[in-house]
Amino acid sequence: MKISVSLLSTYLYCSRKLFLQKVLMLEEPPKESLVLGTIRHETYDNINKREENIVSSVTKKFSFGELRDLYRREYLKILRKSIANNKERLKDTSLNMLDAYRQSFPFIMEESQARAGNIFSFIEKHGVYGEELWHRLTPKILSELRVESDELRLKGIIDQVHVYEDGYVPFELKTGKMPQDGVWPSHRIQIAAYSLLLQEKFNKPVKNGFVCYLDTKVKRQIVINPFMKEEIKQIVDEVIALLEDKKLPDFCNNENKCRKCGLKQACYNEDEVNNLLKVKISS
Numbered sequence: 001m002k003i004s005v006s007l008l009s010t011y012l013y014c015s016r017k018l019f020l021q022k023v024l025m026l027e028e029p030p031k032e033s034l035v036l037g038t039i040r041h042e043t044y045d046n047i048n049k050r051e052e053n054i055v056s057s058v059t060k061k062f063s064f065g066e067l068r069d070l071y072r073r074e075y076l077k078i079l080r081k082s083i084a085n086n087k088e089r090l091k092d093t094s095l096n097m098l099d100a101y102r103q104s105f106p107f108i109m110e111e112s113q114a115r116a117g118n119i120f121s122f123i124e125k126h127g128v129y130g131e132e133l134w135h136r137l138t139p140k141i142l143s144e145l146r147v148e149s150d151e152l153r154l155k156g157i158i159d160q161v162h163v164y165e166d167g168y169v170p171f172e173l174k175t176g177k178m179p180q181d182g183v184w185p186s187h188r189i190q191i192a193a194y195s196l197l198l199q200e201k202f203n204k205p206v207k208n209g210f211v212c213y214l215d216t217k218v219k220r221q222i223v224i225n226p227f228m229k230e231e232i233k234q235i236v237d238e239v240i241a242l243l244e245d246k247k248l249p250d251f252c253n254n255e256n257k258c259r260k261c262g263l264k265q266a267c268y269n270e271d272e273v274n275n276l277l278k279v280k281i282s283s
């Protein structure tokens with residue numbers, strides 16, 4: 001049995017929530033932040049897929065402003081398409097398509113500025129254009145990279161991987177609040193798990209990874225250490241036991257988590273939960 005890395009995060013957030021979702025098959029109603037998060041993920045994914053074409057199209061010297069405008073035009077097209085793809089999901093929230101566009105616009109501006117700056121500096125330094133520029137450019141960014149391991153009993157899709165000549169760096173893109181320092185424990189475990197999976201896939205050490213908190217535009221580093229493998233294996237064992245045992249975990253006793261949880265109503269409805277549990281146990 002291989003489980004998804006995202007289950008480790010949910011387990012660390014609240015084991016009861018994982019049980020409600022994966023054993024009792026309860027679904028969270030779509031929240032505005034979740035739909036906006038999906039739009040951003042989809043936009044980033046398509047931005048990365050377009051990157052080779054954009055970079056290769058730079059066949060002569062551009063000013064920084066021209067490069068930034070080139071990126072902006074391409075990225076805004078991609079954003080509009082992602083919003084249109086999520087039109088139906090937006091209907092279940094209080095946001096319309098224009099709201100989604102307005103709220104996503106600032107990150108497109110930031111991203112265009114950053115990528116144009118990166119290309120501009122690379123050209124200034126190396127004086128190369130077009131396809132040669134693309135081939136020599138580092139880091140290259142892979143998005144939505146699938147990874148899995150029989151040994152770790154894990155599988156997943158990494159948001160972004162930056163590929164350098166001497167190694168790989170995983171990135172997770174997160175919407176929502178970030179902690180005052182460092183990253184949330186569930187994000188740390190996700191990056192650790194992805195680092196191990198990347199190491200196995202490419203047979204190269206992964207020394208660190210990053211969580212990008214998109215709302216605040218802050219990037220936080222996680223240094224990978226040799227003890228993380230045992231830690232991940234231990235959590236995988238616990239998650240598999242939880243999924244197989246059919247024993248409902250207790251409440252997490254954390255008001256903040258419960259307040260933000262999309263399953264709160266169902267979770268506190270003991271009759272509904274017990275009925276679902278009886279059906280599961282007898283099946």
Ligand code: SF4
Nearest residue numbers: 014017252258261267
């Ligand atoms: S409401 Fe609280 S205890 Fe229930 S699943 Fe959500 S976070 Fe866990």
